[in-house]
Amino acid sequence: MLELKNVTYKVEDKNGEKTIIDNLDLTIEDGKFVVITGQNGGGKSTLARLIMGINPVTSGQIIYDGQDITNLSITERANLGLSFAFQQPVRFKGIKVVDLLRLAAGEQLSVSEACNYLSNVGLCAREYIQREVNDSLSGGELKRIEIATLLARKTKFSIFDEPEAGIDLWSFNNLIRVFENIRETIHGTIMIISHQERILNIADEIIVIRDGKVANKGPKDIILPEILGTSMAQKTCEKIS
Amino acid sequence: MLDEIQKNLLEEVANIHTVPQGAYNIRANGTLDSRNTTANIDIVSKEDGSGIDIKIKDGTKKESVHIPVVLSQSGLKEMVYNDFFVGEDCDVTIVAGCGIHNSGAKDSEHDGIHRFFVGKNSKVKYIEKHYGAGDGAGKRILNPVTEVYQKENSYVEMEMVQIKGVDSTERVTKAEVEKGATLIVRERLMTHGEQKAVSVYEVNLNGENSSTDVVSRSVAKDNSEQIFEASIVGNTICHGHAECDAIIMDKAHVVAVPKLDAKDVDAALIHEAAIGKIAGDQLIKLMTLGLTEEEAEEQIVNGFLK
Numbered sequence: 001m002l003e004l005k006n007v008t009y010k011v012e013d014k015n016g017e018k019t020i021i022d023n024l025d026l027t028i029e030d031g032k033f034v035v036i037t038g039q040n041g042g043g044k045s046t047l048a049r050l051i052m053g054i055n056p057v058t059s060g061q062i063i064y065d066g067q068d069i070t071n072l073s074i075t076e077r078a079n080l081g082l083s084f085a086f087q088q089p090v091r092f093k094g095i096k097v098v099d100l101l102r103l104a105a106g107e108q109l110s111v112s113e114a115c116n117y118l119s120n121v122g123l124c125a126r127e128y129i130q131r132e133v134n135d136s137l138s139g140g141e142l143k144r145i146e147i148a149t150l151l152a153r154k155t156k157f158s159i160f161d162e163p164e165a166g167i168d169l170w171s172f173n174n175l176i177r178v179f180e181n182i183r184e185t186i187h188g189t190i191m192i193i194s195h196q197e198r199i200l201n202i203a204d205e206i207i208v209i210r211d212g213k214v215a216n217k218g219p220k221d222i223i224l225p226e227i228l229g230t231s232m233a234q235k236t237c238e239k240i241s
Numbered sequence: 242m243l244d245e246i247q248k249n250l251l252e253e254v255a256n257i258h259t260v261p262q263g264a265y266n267i268r269a270n271g272t273l274d275s276r277n278t279t280a281n282i283d284i285v286s287k288e289d290g291s292g293i294d295i296k297i298k299d300g301t302k303k304e305s306v307h308i309p310v311v312l313s314q315s316g317l318k319e320m321v322y323n324d325f326f327v328g329e330d331c332d333v334t335i336v337a338g339c340g341i342h343n344s345g346a347k348d349s350e351h352d353g354i355h356r357f358f359v360g361k362n363s364k365v366k367y368i369e370k371h372y373g374a375g376d377g378a379g380k381r382i383l384n385p386v387t388e389v390y391q392k393e394n395s396y397v398e399m400e401m402v403q404i405k406g407v408d409s410t411e412r413v414t415k416a417e418v419e420k421g422a423t424l425i426v427r428e429r430l431m432t433h434g435e436q437k438a439v440s441v442y443e444v445n446l447n448g449e450n451s452s453t454d455v456v457s458r459s460v461a462k463d464n465s466e467q468i469f470e471a472s473i474v475g476n477t478i479c480h481g482h483a484e485c486d487a488i489i490m491d492k493a494h495v496v497a498v499p500k501l502d503a504k505d506v507d508a509a510l511i512h513e514a515a516i517g518k519i520a521g522d523q524l525i526k527l528m529t530l531g532l533t534e535e536e537a538e539e540q541i542v543n544g545f546l547k
Contacts, residue, residue: 074525075531078529090520093486094458095541095544099540103527106530
């Protein structure tokens, strides 16, 4: 279980201090598929980064499985079972896709095991396994490899920051299948930042973040109808989907 | 006979565990340790004792020559001239390299001048590794000069690697490339501590449709300094590309000096240079996979230099 208690995150900019996350309280139960939505600039991505430890909280507490992780490093949180898929995945000159998957898995994955993860995200493994994670990959390819690294980690708590961003519509259909697949195989908690209706639609629970606070939270069947048609639950192109 | 330290050096610079296959010439502490020649590859000492001539017959295919040098005696300074005469229509691999183990107080230095005369239609792969070890205060110094003379339609690929332990190096590589010939250079360099490395390339594309691709990837750590100069001269219709890509860390200093000199309207010359620190996002990504910051840094550097 993940608990955020009274979490605040402030940044300094030229206009002085700005509060991004404001005394936020939130509990995410184990094994839940949670989608966090809300208007742009409301603090969704920041919230995800605070949980992973990429940004430090200004005040408040983060408790994971009963342990206070507020002051733990990214590495320590990763080793406790948290994973994070970046909105804009990072490129590495010289590091191959198979290397990244091995680092993610924390073991010397065999090539065929690594290939399975790539196939799960719709990439032909033979073509990609020895490719470098560099500028030669498209944004969509990179994004899918990023998701494959989380599959390889098999952690108890996976965070995906706008996994659909930069992915074309064809891939988007696969993406939905990937998440359904994760639910079936890993049985961990999944937290996705997204305002795509089709991702919201497969959630157990939807959390709406507004002005750095939890504006609404509840089962999908109750929350989704309330936000449908707003920027918090956008439809994909109907002709393609 | 080589001792353990020398054997280690040999393994680092030439991947040699036992006696290499094919032709070889192993030089240890300034003298010849062992030599082997084959029907197609002859190695002879120069009459004045200043080095060796390696003669490869026309049509020699799939053969290799190893000419590693190891120094384990502190304070030894040597200057060696090695000439490679590669005949026509050959396909050979040449492995050179120098390892210095200095546990004494005096500087050890190996300066080599390698000249390659590559015949028509021949293909040469040249691998040169430099490595330093030992914890003495004396420096490990390597100053290689390489000259390459390529005849028509020849292809030379040079892999120059210096990853560890060499305190000071000044590398000068010059090439004259004739019609239809290609020179490929892949340099990988890592400097740390107070090390200093200078690498200067000058490639003259003299023949029609000659080409070159010079790529340097380097990492400069601690207080080390690197200077990379690549000059490509296009004298006719030709294609040249030079690239310097460096990661700078700590208090290091990296200089990249590109020079393109086109003397013909059909000379197509390109230079790319990038120097930058390891991106914070790269470290964060690997840390989210459970690596510590130090481990992440190591992975990024190793990948970059691979």
